[in-house]
Amino acid sequence: MAAEGFIGEHFLKKGTTDSGAKANAESIDARSLLVKRRRRSATIGRSIMEYQVVVLGGGPAGLSAAIYAARSGFSTVILEKMLPGGQIANASRVENYPGFVDGVSGMELGQSMHRQAEKEGAETVITEVTGIELADRGADSIFHTVKTTDQDVRGLAVIIATGSRYRLLNVPGEIELTGKGVSYCATCDGPFFRGKKVLVVGGGDTAIADALELSKFANEVTVVHRRDELRASRALQGNVLRTPKIQFMWNSVVESIYGDPAVSSVRLRNTKNDIISELAVDGVFVAVGSVPSTGFLGDSVPVDEFGCVITNVQLETDVAGVFAAGDVRHDSARQAITAAGDGATAALSARRYISSL
Numbered sequence: 001m002a003a004e005g006f007i008g009e010h011f012l013k014k015g016t017t018d019s020g021a022k023a024n025a026e027s028i029d030a031r032s033l034l035v036k037r038r039r040r041s042a043t044i045g046r047s048i049m050e051y052q053v054v055v056l057g058g059g060p061a062g063l064s065a066a067i068y069a070a071r072s073g074f075s076t077v078i079l080e081k082m083l084p085g086g087q088i089a090n091a092s093r094v095e096n097y098p099g100f101v102d103g104v105s106g107m108e109l110g111q112s113m114h115r116q117a118e119k120e121g122a123e124t125v126i127t128e129v130t131g132i133e134l135a136d137r138g139a140d141s142i143f144h145t146v147k148t149t150d151q152d153v154r155g156l157a158v159i160i161a162t163g164s165r166y167r168l169l170n171v172p173g174e175i176e177l178t179g180k181g182v183s184y185c186a187t188c189d190g191p192f193f194r195g196k197k198v199l200v201v202g203g204g205d206t207a208i209a210d211a212l213e214l215s216k217f218a219n220e221v222t223v224v225h226r227r228d229e230l231r232a233s234r235a236l237q238g239n240v241l242r243t244p245k246i247q248f249m250w251n252s253v254v255e256s257i258y259g260d261p262a263v264s265s266v267r268l269r270n271t272k273n274d275i276i277s278e279l280a281v282d283g284v285f286v287a288v289g290s291v292p293s294t295g296f297l298g299d300s301v302p303v304d305e306f307g308c309v310i311t312n313v314q315l316e317t318d319v320a321g322v323f324a325a326g327d328v329r330h331d332s333a334r335q336a337i338t339a340a341g342d343g344a345t346a347a348l349s350a351r352r353y354i355s356s357l
């Protein structure tokens with residue numbers, strides 16, 4: 001649930017007056033912003049806040065972007081609807097983030113990133129982003145306006161880092177056993193299933209890539225697919241069919257996941273004849289897609305057919321001053337480290353952009 005308010009330093013304590021904010025807003029000299037670390041303005045009545053860099057989302061991408069932006073001397077705010085940390089906070093153990101030889105809990109990793117961003121001077125507002133109004137250069141405005149459930153936040157640069165969420169199977173046992181055998185990330189959790197029996201649910205590229213990844217660790221990998229043929233690319237299909245450890249259950253769906261305290265079996269239904277069976281497994285990898293959190297963008301910024309934000313390699317979108325980083329963007333590798341790398345790249349691009357104004 002979203003909690004309203006501020007984390008860290010309270011913005012309104014430092015805001016200027018209503019009229020001061022208005023007068024300043026459009027005449028602001030963007031270059032001078034480079035050296036003024038904390039120039040901000042606020043109108044309490046209309047609740048407008050103004051920063052040089054506005055970061056949407058407080059996961060690894062957004063927090064890394066905030067660290068880089070704040071360290072560059074920009075007034076920076078992170079708008080996050082939940083507790084900062086992002087999806088990685090749901091990982092019980094992260095073993096593939098560089099610098100942690102023995103691994104680290106996802107919660108600890110997310111919270112440390114957030115502390116670091118605040119230490120550098122970034123502020124956090126817990127609020128939900130609901131839309132963006134792009135700068136209207138014609139009307140001589142260089143500020144984009146981010147709409148939230150609480151107030152408008154204006155920024156010279158906006159970094160979209162709202163991530164995505166995995167599609168769930170929505171079957172009994174799934175939520176309760178997430179992190180206890182149910183996983184949505186084979187790259188992250190595969191090594192925990194060395195010598196075990198695992199199930200992969202799905203038939204697209206991700207499911208098949210996951211099955212191949214898991215076959216490096218698990219003794220048996222069963223792919224359960226609701227249809228009788230895969231949607232995955234021919235190349236991936238060729239690889240998977242040549243891997244003896246991987247078998248298929250066609251025309252089948254998972255109806256329940258069982259186990260206490262960890263996954264021990266699944267209940268399956270054949271969609272052609274409705275025959276029910278139970279299969280003993282140690283892990284269930286759900287690979288039925290993910291949904292980017294971009295609904296609030298409307299048609300302000302170009303997205304691909306799945307709703308992921310399209311960027312170039314500098315993580316610029318088609319809109320000047322709007323950048324995207326992490327799982328939310330097209331072709332993301334969907335890993336904490338790539339999200340963090342994206343955040344840094346986007347912030348450096350934002351810095352170049354602001355310097356050019």
Ligand SMILES: Cc1cc2nc3c(=O)[nH]c(=O)nc-3n(C[C@H](O)[C@H](O)[C@H](O)COP(=O)(O)OP(=O)(O)OC[C@H]3O[C@@H](n4cnc5c(N)ncnc54)[C@H](O)[C@@H]3O)c2cc1C
Binds near residue numbers: 083094097161336
């Ligand atoms: C259970 C689990 C385990 C994982 N394990 C690993 C692992 O071991 N190693 C690894 O590298 N990766 C792992 N991942 C993947 C990793 O967590 C993601 O790739 C990474 O978190 C993506 O970072 P991000 O910042 O792009 O997005 P996210 O982490 O999704 O962060 C986006 C943030 O934006 C916020 N947000 C969304 N919409 C709005 C809005 N409208 N307004 C305000 N805020 C909004 C969200 O609340 C969220 O905090 C795991 C993921 C899960 C779910």
